[in-house]
Amino acid sequence: MTQSEKINVDIIATSDMHSYFLNGHHGSNIYRAGTYVKHMRQRNNNVVLLDSGGSLAGSLAAFYYAVVAPYKRHPMIKLMNAMEYDASGISPNEFKFGLSFFSRAVSLSRFPWLSANIEYNRTKEPYFSTPYTIKEIEGIKIAIVGLTSDGLMEREYFEMEHDVVIEKTLVSAKRWISYIHESEAPDFLIVIYHGGLNQLNTSTNEREQKVNEAEKIMQHIGVIDLLITGHQHQTFVGRNDQTVYVQAGQNAQKLVHIKVDFKKRTSSFELEGINSEIIDLNDFEEDKALLTETYYDRKAVEYWADDIITAHNLEAGVNGLEDVITQPHAFTQLLHDSIRLVYDLDISCVHLPKSGETGLQGTVTNAELYNAYPHPDVPMDLTIKGQHIKDILEYSYAHIEFSNDALSVTIIDETLCTFWQGVDYTIDMNAQPFNRVTLNNINLNHMYRVSMTDYCYRNYQSYLENAVIHDKHSITMNDLIADNLSNDSYQIQQKQQFKVYL
Incomplete structure (x- = not known):
């Protein structure tokens, strides 16, 4: 590696996929997303694939595998494992079918589920192991930390559980992001926040107006390079000072591709630029290997649905x-x-x-x-x-x-x-x-x-x-x-x- 060598990292973000893995007339682009991710990995070894959460509930197929056939391995976990996701945030929807259901899904995942503010009730330690993960790419240290909107949690099955509590999002963000900068000294910090942006909030619902804190995270926390949001089911890219923020829609209808350029210095890396692009997945074919992975899962849902x-x-x-x-x-x-x-x-x-x-x-x-x-x-x-x-x-x-x-x-x-x-x-x-x-x-x-x-x-x-x-x-x-x-x-x-x- 020369002193002035440039390194390009492609970060691909999905959001709120809601277990839309039925294809055909049911409509799901998760298989097209698989094609796009595979295409990008062929062009660049430095790909980071992330989801903001909300992949295990919110559709007929999700209901079937959580309530009707909970003993079967969840097809969304199969797909996300096969696509080699690097991490996922945690949405309140993940708790819709109970803590044991979600814990089983986490145990079968080959990637971490991240949330700094979902904690053990007694110890106040992060419930799902470490709330962040570090990915090193050619010497570049990328930190990825998860946060979940505490306002959204109020309406889910989750708070009926005795083992888990939710800390205020901003309080947890300040503590953990400061800790990551001090102990890990990352070259690039990504926050996966399952909550929304107030500027995208068109709802008159008084509760909805209280759960979108992305702007507050950027204003009060700072030192965030990329903020991946969710929940609102919109596709959006923007910038607030030094922070790029994105939202990747829902059901894998589209995804967001963030291109990050670094320049190698003598003993560090300089961030040269970040560019975000919304990708229309309808331009890509469905990944046949992923279709094969869930063939019998899809047939089981369709048979039950028509009964x-x-x-x-x-x-x-x-x-x-x-x-x-x-x-x-x-x-x-x-x-x-x-x-x-x-x-x-x-x-x-x-x-x-x-x-x-x-x-x-x-x-x-x-x-x-x-x-x-x-x-x-x-x-x-x-x-x-x-x-x-x-x-x-x-x-x-x-x-x-x-x-x-x-x-x-x-x-x-x-x-x-x-x-x-x-x-x-x-x-x-x-x-x-x-x-x-x-x-x-x-x-x-x-x-x-x-x-x-x-x-x-x-x-x-x-x-x-x-x-x-x-x-x-x-x-x-x-x-x-x-x-x-x-x-x-x-x-x-x-x-x-x-x-x-x-």
């Missing part, structure tokens, strides 16, 4: 949010009937499974049920005060408005809309927000035994601090709904009692 589970035609379609929040609805009654298969209590609480819910109609396949209820929520049995019931309902209806008897404003995540059975209540949308709910058969000071989804509990935990938890079941709402739909004698009979006055 019809209804015993007879179902009439539980949802025609927009207004249809389901203004009146008792067949779809929400189906959810109540399903949660009561486990806890047949007088009062039950369910939530809208997803924004833009369309419900279920006609004959239903496993894929259609997943699309209507895509989350592994489980029932809980707890005792709460009547005031808690009112507070939760008030929150939902305080964040929506009607004009001329039509829904005009929605500034709430639709999945936070709750529906109660065993509670007779009225909603007066003409009253002031947080003063719209009247409970007709509930004493605000009395205690009530209630079944609700763990999603409702997690998201309304600030209201439920004094709740007594009796039990949390392991069977998912998706499975319970399937049990009802496959029952020849099951029919939806409306039992909810609420009225909304517009």
Whole structure:
């Protein structure tokens, strides 16, 4: 190596792949990404392949391998191992199916999963071994550290675990990045942050506005050469002073290629330049070796997805949010009937499974049920005060408005809309927000035994601090709904009692 020799490093970033490994009409570019990575490695030995996290949950295939067939090796781990990823960040989605599921995936990975602020509850040490890794390329020391948005963690299965806590992202970033600079003296520092950029935040959701701290990391931490972000499912490249920041979209639809140029000095390396490029993967063929790797995995998912589970035609379609929040609805009654298969209590609480819910109609396949209820929520049995019931309902209806008897404003995540059975209540949308709910058969000071989804509990935990938890079941709402739909004698009979006055 001569004193003035130049060294080029290609850093390739993906994000939020959500286990989209089904190909064909299902659409997945992970196999095209494999072709691009292989092509770059043929041109340059100095390639670093990174993912910002979010690869193990968020799709039909992910649900199948976590809930239906958890005993099988996860195909995304197969693919990422075969593509020789150097590291992955950790998204809250990784915990969606529980800590043991994710820990098994980590153990089968031939690359590290990095997060400095996911810690053991007792010792406050990083839960997944070291939160950073060092990759040396021709004498250049590249440090890669992971961070996870603590705000995003609030809504996942994760905090139900007793072993793990999440530290504030900025606090952890300051401590670990300072430590890495002092102890490792890297020539180049990469931060993989599973969280977003506020400049890309178009949501009016108040929670969403609190979880994107990429700008704060760059402003308060400094000494970061490359920041790889995620979560927002956008593709973006930019620069803030000396830090280049990128976001690589979702589902491997595109990726970001960062070209880093170094110049060798006598006893050090000088960073000459960083250039970022968004790569459209549609210009590349699918990698045949990767397709072969997951051939039987894909067939198993497709066979299960097409299986019809209804015993007879179902009439539980949802025609927009207004249809389901203004009146008792067949779809929400189906959810109540399903949660009561486990806890047949007088009062039950369910939530809208997803924004833009369309419900279920006609004959239903496993894929259609997943699309209507895509989350592994489980029932809980707890005792709460009547005031808690009112507070939760008030929150939902305080964040929506009607004009001329039509829904005009929605500034709430639709999945936070709750529906109660065993509670007779009225909603007066003409009253002031947080003063719209009247409970007709509930004493605000009395205690009530209630079944609700763990999603409702997690998201309304600030209201439920004094709740007594009796039990949390392991069977998912998706499975319970399937049990009802496959029952020849099951029919939806409306039992909810609420009225909304517009």
